[in-house]
Amino acid sequence: MDPQAPTQRGGLGQAYQGGDYVQAPGNGNTQHLLSEDVFKKQFGNQRRVTKPYYRRKTYVCYQLKLLRGPTIAKGYFRNKKKRHAEIRFIDKINSLGLDQDQSYEITCYVTWSPCATCACKLIKFTRKFPNLSLRIFVSRLYYHWFRQNQQGLRQLWASSIPVVVMGYQEFADCWENFADNRGNPFQSWEKLTEYSKGIKRRLQKILEPLNLNGLEDAMGNLKLGSVDLG
Numbered sequence: 001m002d003p004q005a006p007t008q009r010g011g012l013g014q015a016y017q018g019g020d021y022v023q024a025p026g027n028g029n030t031q032h033l034l035s036e037d038v039f040k041k042q043f044g045n046q047r048r049v050t051k052p053y054y055r056r057k058t059y060v061c062y063q064l065k066l067l068r069g070p071t072i073a074k075g076y077f078r079n080k081k082k083r084h085a086e087i088r089f090i091d092k093i094n095s096l097g098l099d100q101d102q103s104y105e106i107t108c109y110v111t112w113s114p115c116a117t118c119a120c121k122l123i124k125f126t127r128k129f130p131n132l133s134l135r136i137f138v139s140r141l142y143y144h145w146f147r148q149n150q151q152g153l154r155q156l157w158a159s160s161i162p163v164v165v166m167g168y169q170e171f172a173d174c175w176e177n178f179a180d181n182r183g184n185p186f187q188s189w190e191k192l193t194e195y196s197k198g199i200k201r202r203l204q205k206i207l208e209p210l211n212l213n214g215l216e217d218a219m220g221n222l223k224l225g226s227v228d229l230g
Contacts, residue, residue, distance in 0.1 A: 032076070033178060033179055033180040034059070034061070034076060034178055034179045034180065035179075035180055036179060036180060036181065036182075038059075039174070039175060039178070039179040041056075042056060042057055042059050042111045043059070043109070043111055043139045043166075043171065043174060044139070044189060045139045045140055045166070045192065045195045045196055045199060046189070046191070046195060056111065056140070057078055057079060057111065058078060058079045058084065058086075058110070058111055058112045058142075059076055059077070059078045059085060060076060060077050060078070060085040060086055060088075060089045060108055060109075060110050061075075061076040061109040061110075061177075061178040062074065062075065062076070062077075062092075062093075062106060062108045063106065063107050063177065064096070064104060064106050065104065065106075065107075066103070066104060066105075067102075067103035067104060067131075072096070072104075073092070073093075073096060074177070074178075075092075076178055077089050077092070084115070084117075084118050085110075086114055086118040086121065087121060089108070090121060090122070093106070093125070094128075098129060100131070101131075102131065103132070104129070104131065104133070105132070105134075105135070106132065106133070106134045107135050107137070108134070108135065108136045108137065109137050109138075109166065109170065109173075109174040109178065110136060110137070110138045111138075111139050111140065112138065112139070112140055112141075112142035113136075113138040113140070113141045113142045113144075113149075113153060113163060114136070114142070114153075114163070115142055115143070115149055116148035116149050116151065116152035117152075118152075119149075119153065119156050120152065120155070122134070122136075122156065122161060123155060123156065123159045123161065126159065126160075126161060134161050135162055135164070136161065136162065136164070137163075137164050137165070137166045137170045137174075138163060138164070138165060138166060139166050140199060141153075141165075141202060141203060141206075144202060144203075150206045153203070153206055153207065154206065154207060154209060154210055157207060157210060158210065163203070165196055165199045165200040166196065167193065167196045167200075168188060168192060168193060168196075171188070171192065
């Protein structure tokens with residue numbers, strides 16, 4: 001059992017501290033970025049939280065783009081009372097009135113992998129938009145020993161929604177695009193890569209009931225690319 005499992009996923013009932021903006025022609029852009037402290041504490045993939053102790057919450061950072069085109073919307077959400085961050089993200093994208101004839105891609109960086117309920121909601125969401133590609137990169141696995149959460153992860157992959165463990169490159173891109181970095185480059189914490197590899201092995205074991213060779217090929221073909229707003 002992971003000693004760092006949250007007692008409530010993302011700290012339900014806590015005040016919302018998130019934001020988003022929509023980038024559109026003629027509109028000014030207002031960014032809401034994660035503070036450096038929040039980014040390092042919440043996206044850290046260490047096995048244990050060190051003193052002073054704090055609760056690891058769920059944050060979803062997202063970027064919506066036209067396929068091989070400009071960014072349409074970008075921002076982040078965290079859990080709100082009785083509403084997980086993933087559901088708030090879905091509500092946001094649904095509110096944008098996307099053109100069904102256009103092709104889109106969404107990249108998400110998430111502190112905890114989706115629970116079983118959110119996995120189901122994400123699958124239903126993507127089925128409404130057949131021309132939308134959703135990629136989810138996670139820092140940690142949420143209650144990975146629960147069978148329903150394992151099944152949710154397998155169902156996401158089976159529905160062409162890859163859930164991939166974040167490595168150095170993904171943490172660096174998240175830092176660059178969603179944190180108030182003040183122009184400073186991402187600095188790795190101790191054993192980041194070691195922890196990431198361990199979580200990846202755990203995820204692969206969960207996904208073993210699926211075609212593992214096919215999954216490895218899919219992961220090999222999954223390219224992060226740039227999420228720069230430029």
